[in-house]
Amino acid sequence: xxxxxxxxxxxxxxxxxxxxxxxxxKYDIERFEQIRDLSAExxxxxxxxxxxxxxxxFCNEKGYQTPKVDVRCAIFKENKILLVKESIDKxxxxxxxxxxxxxxxxxxxxxxxxxxxxxxxxxxRVIAIQDxxxxxxxxxxxxxxxxxxxxxxxxxSFKENIETEESKFFDIYNLPDLSLNxxxxxxxxxxxxxxxxxxxxxIFD
Numbered sequence: 001x002x003x004x005x006x007x008x009x010x011x012x013x014x015x016x017x018x019x020x021x022x023x024x025x026k027y028d029i030e031r032f033e034q035i036r037d038l039s040a041e042x043x044x045x046x047x048x049x050x051x052x053x054x055x056x057x058f059c060n061e062k063g064y065q066t067p068k069v070d071v072r073c074a075i076f077k078e079n080k081i082l083l084v085k086e087s088i089d090k091x092x093x094x095x096x097x098x099x100x101x102x103x104x105x106x107x108x109x110x111x112x113x114x115x116x117x118x119x120x121x122x123x124x125r126v127i128a129i130q131d132x133x134x135x136x137x138x139x140x141x142x143x144x145x146x147x148x149x150x151x152x153x154x155x156x157s158f159k160e161n162i163e164t165e166e167s168k169f170f171d172i173y174n175l176p177d178l179s180l181n182x183x184x185x186x187x188x189x190x191x192x193x194x195x196x197x198x199x200x201x202x203i204f205d
Contacts, residue, residue: 005046010143012039014065067143070132071108072096072183073151074191075121080169081191082153084116086179087165093182094148094191095119097163109149117167119156123149127194128203130187135205138181148187150194 012035019032044051072094075082083092095116099108109123132144158167170176172192178184194200 005042009039009042012036012042017065065143067131067145069099070096070144070146070182071099071105071112072146072148072187073109073113073121073123074127074148074195075113075117075119075151075153076195077153077169079192079196080171081188081195082117082119082167082169083176084158084164084167085176086182087163089179090165090177091179092170092176093179094188095164095167096182099147105147105149109151113151114156115161116164117156118159118161119167120154121151122154123151125150125194126202127191127200128187129205130203131205135187136181136184146183146187148191148194150191 016032016036016039020029020036023029023032040051073082073096074094082095084095085092095113096109097112097116099105100111103111106123110121113119113121127148127150128146130146130148132146135146158164168176172189175185175188178188190203
């Protein structure tokens, strides 16, 4: 099985997090904290990120562990899809990002499209809800659900911001270098299919 170490580390972290949250005995809590530290050490060993950083990113939640939610907006114009150039890796992605807890799915999509691409949109329907570990190659210490939304473009234009450097519409045959931890070619093609097929059924793992 590919990347068993990551699966094991995630399971250990989830067990530890639940144990720390629900245990009453101080000795049990101490044991679960040790398991959590062990999961961070495993992650550090295989990613070459120092253990302190891993703990900050990987072991900072409380309560029952659930997947993070990444919202991506598929916005079309003349059968071309809108992508933004990410400031961090200089590659391209659908406008989107982590969902904010105080916003609904639609509100998150509207917010991300405005912040990253400078456009106003109307989210229309869900294209897919995918488990990133099953659909994206880049490894993540978190469980992630990626939600792709088909959105109508109202108006707007790109504005300089700290997350993205530019935006542009691309046709399906001339896609740029994609930011693969955010979206891959297969996922972009899926969005084109949803846009062109009115009977497209939502995909989910």
